[in-house]
Amino acid sequence: MEYSNRVKKMQSSPIRRLIPFAEQAKEEGKEVLHLNIGQPDIETPKEFFKAIEKHAGKVIPYSHSAGIKELRQAFSKYYERWHCTITPDEIIITNGGSEAIIFAMGTVADPEDEVVVIEPFYANYRSFAGMLNVNLLPISADPEAGYMVPDLSNYDSKITNKTKAIIFSNPCNPTGAVYPKEDVLRILEFAKKHDLYVIADEVYREFVFDGLKPFSIMEFTEYHDRIILVDSVSKRYSACGARVGLLASKNKTVLEQVMKMAQARLSPPTVAQMGTLGFLEMAPEYLEEVRDEYQRRRDIVYTELSKVDGLYFKEPKGAFYLAVKLPIDNSEKFVKWMLTEFDINGVTTMVAPLDGFYATPGKGEQEIRIAYVLEEKRLIQACEILRKGLEKYMKLAA
Ligand SMILES: Cc1ncc(COP(=O)(O)O)c(C=O)c1O
Incomplete structure (x- = not known):
């Protein structure tokens, strides 16, 4: 066989x-x-376990495929910290950021399509692309320049009608680089020029040093149609095994397509979603x-x-x-x-x-x-x- x-x-x-x-x-x-x-x-903060005790009933049911409503409301409120208006309906809770990335790539790219990626990148982007038969088109960041976003115009000629999106993490795994707003804007402009979606993975959002301020790409409202946000509580609350992440977008059609996949896998983990409510009630x-x-x-x-x-x-x-x-x-x-x-x-x-x-x-x-x-x-x-x-x-x- x-x-x-x-x-x-x-x-x-x-x-x-x-x-x-x-x-x-x-x-x-x-x-x-x-x-x-x-x-x-x-x-992992105790609030997680306390919230499970508070919310659990006698049966562990499937949750709504988009996630427990109270949790989506709590995330919506969380994004206000970063001056972003994301309504609960614009959020789909996923099995970690990982599933959000698979959903995002699977929604915007067909087999043999391409997704641009700034390398080095979170290694599983390559595995997820492999699962979907999507090819990665790498843009190399220079170690000697601190792995910051390189000059994207050098890649204009590589973009074809098979290129559907660009993906990156900010702050970046594996380099620890933090792209400032100007660089994120350069990525968005590049995406607009070539009509690409932008899959922005912000699972390390708060972990920025030396007085830098966390922010989200969702601040750039002018580009909302093409942004797909990936987030997760894994690193933020030391809860990698909870398997709670999310995909958020202002693009209603994108959300409708993602929901088909979310419905097919029935539900994100109900118990961990209850626990996550506890994280989001904690002081910032x-x-x-x-x-x-x-x-x-x-x-x-x-x-x-x-x-x-x-x-x-x-x-x-x-x-x-x-x-x-x-x-x-x-x-x-x-x-x-x-x-x-x-x-x-x-x-x-x-x-x-x-x-x-x-x-x-x-x-x-x-x-x-x-x-x-x-x-x-x-x-x-x-x-x-x-x-x-x-x-x-x-x-x-x-
Ligand atoms: C940049 C980045 N994105 C996404 C993930 C996936 O995390 P999870 O599925 O646990 O949310 C990780 C995990 O290491 C990561 O480093």
Whole structure:
């Protein structure tokens, strides 16, 4: 029996593919500090569990396919914080931001159509595109320019009538870059010029540092027709397993099409939606405290890496990632070497190679992503081990 070409073409998660090496290291008695995966360690607020107790009945029913009405109302109110008017009817609750991305791509692109993506990008964009037989057209951001939005006019000639949308995350996973409003506007203008939808993934919205102010692309009302917003509580409230995200749009026709998919999968998770009501009742200051914690961690990683000569990276301004270009030939080899050959007193650090976050073959082979999702003491230890490992590896490679 055969498999579809679709699944054969899909890549395994670039974040998870080296896990067997980590497991082997652990079996040999090493401790592995994980900076390779974006799973926050911050405690999920108790409000989630309290809200479930408050709202749960004797049966766990399907919810409305667009999500519990009170939750859509609560999200609508949440967006007022960011000066955006999004009504409950313009919101469809999804199984995490992931499902919102699949719905968005599936709604605007047919098989063999193209979606423009700023690379490096959240690696699952590639998997979702693969599931839908959609091709990605990459626009490369430069590590040496802090991975900011490049000059889009260089790509005008690549856009064809098969190109249907542009997708990006802001703040960006995997680079930690934060695009200012001017850059988001450049993306919108580019989209308008080529009549593309804009799939804006803002799951890290509040995690911006150094006094930067969070905002949403939905502020740009003039472009509302083409914007599809993706959001999620996974990172914001350390609730990755709740599986609650959303898709929002001001374009009624888009919403009608998305609803067909939402109805087909019946319902987002009812219990987790109840819990999410608890998050949205929390004071906004909670998110400022979480942001400050990530900023402290960003400082630790940045300071430690700054001690190593020859690395290319800029101070990331958001999310909880830092991408760095190393003066070595292959970052996957380096990550494996850290797991198999290097430790300090039995402890080593695992990071993610960045090639799987690119659509252009061969790109990212010298880059790694560090997710600073450990508390301060462990993070300092993990970064020191990484720095010493890097220094040794670079010496061996010289
Ligand atoms: C940029 C970005 N978008 C979307 C997601 C999907 O998150 P979830 O499906 O848990 O909401 C992630 C998860 O890491 C992400 O980093």
